[in-house]
Amino acid sequence: MAIHRLSASQPYLPVLLIVEKKMVEAVALIDTGAFMTAIRPDLIARIGAQQIGFELFSQVGAAPRLESTHYFNHRLGLGSQDFASQEFAVEALSVSPASPCDVLIGRDLLSRWVLAWDGPGDRLLISY
């Protein structure tokens, strides 16, 4: 089992998005309220991720929408240009997060991780 120790004071995490041999570093936010991982559409276009589906999603106070989904592999960032070796296959919605980040890490991905949030100790432990 891999255990990664990150800072809990920073809201954003570095991640590496991988499509075949292309890799793009991106900024992600863990969103426990998101049912599904989402990635900015322009980033999806830039890396050329394969569209694999079309899913229904809803936002608070807005009508449900259908939007395309794309296949990525995802690696967690551990520090300056250091990334975990284990990849996770993800089906990501093509929609822009409201927060200033590229990726919302949703419960589809979080369901494969164990998170321990230590606020006073400024530690976020992620294991899988």
Added chain:
Amino acid sequence: MADRPEDRETRSLNEVTTGTIKGPASLADSGILSTDLLPGTFVDWRTIDPSTIEGTNVPVEELQTYRENIDELLRSHQGQYVLIVGREIIAYFEDFESAAKHAEREFRGRSLLVKKVAQFQQVHRIGGMMD
């Protein structure tokens, strides 16, 4: 009868469904879904006509194929992932990653659909998104 949330939503959706959608933003207008969605809301794909979905890159043929074959898919492959290209069901897989990898390797750049075979599809709630 069990009074689970999904049962309540399903009954409600079936009662109001018309089978048509005017566009991606008008699902509620069509009566297929309520705007006051609760977590765990589901929709029956039988009630959605893919040819009426507006937008770019809509895999209309694949969604139509899924819809037309859903009863047979549910009988024999419920819970598995199906790969559909055009009007053809290509293969079934036990997990998403196997299906997505096969799709990317064999059909990269083409319109296709990887979908978990289920009678009801969850509406994914995502809060922090731009309009």
